[in-house]
Amino acid sequence: MTSAQPFFVGWAAKIPKPLRAFLAAVCVIMTVGFAGAAVLVGATQADPDGGRFRFDIGPQNLEGTVIGGAYPALWVTKGTEAIPAGKVILLNGNGKTGVQDRVQPLAGKAVAVRGILMERGSLRMLQLGNGKQGLAAIEGDAAAIPQAEPLGRWRLSGEICDGRCAAGAMRPGTGLAHKACANLCIAGGQPPVFVSAAPVEGESFFLMTGPAGEALSPEILRHTAEPVTLDGALTRIGNLTVLAVDATGLRRR
Amino acid sequence: MSVRYIPVQWNRNKWFYDGVLLAAAILYIALFLYVAPPLADHARPVDAPIWRARAFGTCAYLMLTVILLIGPLARLDSRFLPLLYNRRHFGVLTFFIAIGHALFVLDWYFAFSRTPMLEALLSSNTAFGHVVGFPFEALGILALLVMAVMAFTSHDFWLSFLGPKLWKRLHLLVYAGYLAATGHLAFGAWLDQATVGLTLLLFGGAGAVAVLHVLAAVKERRMTSTASPDDDWVPVCPPMEIPDKRGRIVVLSPDERVAVFRNGDTLAAVANACAHQNGPLGEGKIVGGCITCPWHGFGYRMEDGRSPPPFTEMIPTYRLRLTDGMLFIHGKANPPGTYQEPVRLMEGGMT
Numbered sequence: 001m002t003s004a005q006p007f008f009v010g011w012a013a014k015i016p017k018p019l020r021a022f023l024a025a026v027c028v029i030m031t032v033g034f035a036g037a038a039v040l041v042g043a044t045q046a047d048p049d050g051g052r053f054r055f056d057i058g059p060q061n062l063e064g065t066v067i068g069g070a071y072p073a074l075w076v077t078k079g080t081e082a083i084p085a086g087k088v089i090l091l092n093g094n095g096k097t098g099v100q101d102r103v104q105p106l107a108g109k110a111v112a113v114r115g116i117l118m119e120r121g122s123l124r125m126l127q128l129g130n131g132k133q134g135l136a137a138i139e140g141d142a143a144a145i146p147q148a149e150p151l152g153r154w155r156l157s158g159e160i161c162d163g164r165c166a167a168g169a170m171r172p173g174t175g176l177a178h179k180a181c182a183n184l185c186i187a188g189g190q191p192p193v194f195v196s197a198a199p200v201e202g203e204s205f206f207l208m209t210g211p212a213g214e215a216l217s218p219e220i221l222r223h224t225a226e227p228v229t230l231d232g233a234l235t236r237i238g239n240l241t242v243l244a245v246d247a248t249g250l251r252r253r
Numbered sequence: 254m255s256v257r258y259i260p261v262q263w264n265r266n267k268w269f270y271d272g273v274l275l276a277a278a279i280l281y282i283a284l285f286l287y288v289a290p291p292l293a294d295h296a297r298p299v300d301a302p303i304w305r306a307r308a309f310g311t312c313a314y315l316m317l318t319v320i321l322l323i324g325p326l327a328r329l330d331s332r333f334l335p336l337l338y339n340r341r342h343f344g345v346l347t348f349f350i351a352i353g354h355a356l357f358v359l360d361w362y363f364a365f366s367r368t369p370m371l372e373a374l375l376s377s378n379t380a381f382g383h384v385v386g387f388p389f390e391a392l393g394i395l396a397l398l399v400m401a402v403m404a405f406t407s408h409d410f411w412l413s414f415l416g417p418k419l420w421k422r423l424h425l426l427v428y429a430g431y432l433a434a435t436g437h438l439a440f441g442a443w444l445d446q447a448t449v450g451l452t453l454l455l456f457g458g459a460g461a462v463a464v465l466h467v468l469a470a471v472k473e474r475r476m477t478s479t480a481s482p483d484d485d486w487v488p489v490c491p492p493m494e495i496p497d498k499r500g501r502i503v504v505l506s507p508d509e510r511v512a513v514f515r516n517g518d519t520l521a522a523v524a525n526a527c528a529h530q531n532g533p534l535g536e537g538k539i540v541g542g543c544i545t546c547p548w549h550g551f552g553y554r555m556e557d558g559r560s561p562p563p564f565t566e567m568i569p570t571y572r573l574r575l576t577d578g579m580l581f582i583h584g585k586a587n588p589p590g591t592y593q594e595p596v597r598l599m600e601g602g603m604t
Contacts, residue, residue, distance in 0.1 A: 006332075014265075014266075015266060015335065019332060019335065022332050023332075023335060023336075026333075026336065027273045030273070030277055030319065031273065031276060031277045031280060034277040034278070034280055034281040034312075034315065035280050035281065035284055037281065037311075037315055037450075037454065038280070038281040038282070038283075038284035038285040038288075038289065038308075038311075038312070039284055039285075039288055039289055039292065040449070040450040040453065041285070041289075041307075041311050041448075041450035041451060041453075041454055042284070042285040042286075042288070042289025042290070042292070042293065042307075042308065042450070043288075043289040043292035043293045043450070044293070044448040044449045044450040044451075045289075045293055045295075045299065045307070045446065045448060045450070046446040046448060047293075047295045047296060048295060048297065048298075048299050048300075049296075050297050052297060094365070095364075095365030095366060096365050096366035096367070096368075097366070097367060170300055170303070170361075171297060171298065171299055171300050171303070172299065172303070175445045175446070176385065176386060176389075176440075176441065176444050176445040177441050177442055177445040178362070178445075179378050179380075179386055180362060180363070180373070180374070180377040180378040180388070180390060181362040181363070181377075183377045183378055184362075184363070184366050184368060184373055184377045185366075187368075187377075188366055188367060188368075222379075222380050222383075222386075223380075223383075223386065224386075225386060226383065226385050226386040227385065252383070252385065
């Protein structure tokens with residue numbers, strides 16, 4: 001500090017003249033810097049590579065047989081253009097709440113459902129509507145669901161996600177920043193899905209269950225959204241591939 | 254002047270300072286929300302609430318970074334001091350923007366669940382042993398709590414109520430808050446997507462804060478004078494190194510700083526802390542014969558550390574001596590308001 005340097009008193013109404021140009025430059029640099037940072041940080045964000053709700057094709061009215069289990073699905077016998085007969089589609093509920101309570105009593109029975117399709121590549125789900133309009137038992141015999149086809153044991157690398165957000169309920173609906181949300185969704189009953197880093201048997205998305213088809217263990221759910229490698233048995237039911245895992249073969253990458 | 258709580262009034266400078274802050278923050282958020290999305294050119298857009306959360310979150314982090322840059326910049330170049338004196342307003346605005354970020358996050362990631370929002374926030378990720386997957390939300394909560402404490406106690410009333418020493422220590426928590434915010438950004442957003450923008454914001458920002466603090470510390474260390482164990486007299490500098498009507502801060506210990514002033518051919522030393530709000534007197538100037546604090550203009554006479562009548566503030570004085578062209582200060586302070594004969598320079602700068 002030199003005696004010639006201007007003296008600024010915090011409460012003074014006037015800034016000393018020699019300081020004015022300097023402070024004006026600081027103000028401009030700061031404002032321009034903030035503007036540049038906003039564009040740089042905002043515009044370089046990663047593409048969410050996301051799924052979507054298919055509100056554009058309207059609600060889907062389907063009939064079929066409920067495939068029970070920890071995470072229920074529907075074997076479609078009467079479909080739509082977007083979800084034709086002969087497909088298996090996972091069922092999920094609004095928000096972070098699964099549909100087990102509504103669907104499980106109808107396992108193996110013929111039902112009519114109405115809901116909104118969500119899809120991300122080959123990962124497809126139906127968000128059931130509320131009440132009987134969304135899900136109701138119907139007269140007649142339930143069609144037999146396809147036999148489960150074992151595909152053997154596999155070691156897979158990828159990410160454990162909640163299927164609903166991954167399919168398009170959120171964009172991005174995967175990744176570390178989404179971990180807590182994924183945990184809440186899966187804990188609420190939404191189906192967990194493994195997103196494989198590389199396709200296996202032509203498929204990259206796998207419904208996850210415990211070794212005997214039960215809900216995933218909390219030990220595995222501690223690793224949602226993290227890059228992991230795990231060992232499990234793959235089974236195909238129609239177009240749905242199920243990965244049955246326990247925590248023993250799980251490793252963080 | 255009084256040691257009682259005196260509200261410091263707004264003035265044109267403060268309105269301007271706050272106006273620039275507000276303009277910069279609004280510009281950041283507006284550009285992030287409305288200009289960046291088309292430039293990002295995503296096949297399908299990021300959800301609007303997530304985009305808003307990112308805009309507010311990164312804005313708050315940038316602002317916190319700038320707040321922490323101001324301190325060392327002012328130590329390295331006194332022209333930045335005016336930015337330092339109104340920094341509290343910067344902090345309060347940053348807190349409100351961080352609150353905006355938190356609300357957007359809560360109302361999206363932790364909504365639509367049977368679990369209540371706050372319970373969901375605290376319980377949905379507990380993988381504290383993981384590096385990748387660490388519950389970065391906890392770090393965000395910590396940063397927000399620190400900012401809340403600082404924002405709520407930023408008013409002069411709290412400075413007077415808590416006392417300058419405790420208030421200052423409380424506000425040093427900003428470093429813990431910044432560390433937590435950096436961890437929050439690093440373990441959450443950056444590990445998730447190490448984009449160019451986030452990488453520059455995180456490492457450029459935190460790196461600049463670290464480097465400037467080191468540089469400022471090195472400069473301060475050079476100016477630190479310490480007493481040898483067998484001598485209470487501490488070397489300061491040749492007297493003419495102190496600019497006329499200006500002070501030089503001498504660090505006697507981490508808790509004790511002294512301001513040595515030169516007014517023409519007289520030199521005197523007083524405690525560096527103003528009796529009003531612990532303002533740095535050594536960064537002040539002699540105006541109208543009094544050492545004038547740069548924060549609020551409180552004045553003290555050089556020779557006895559007393560405010561001129563009718564004011565009653567007093568600060569400690571120190572003994573000085575000049576030996577072989579070098580100024581020395583005695584390490585033991587006189588009681589506040591004690592008269593201490595100033596050192597007078599003979600022609601040529603010697604006694």
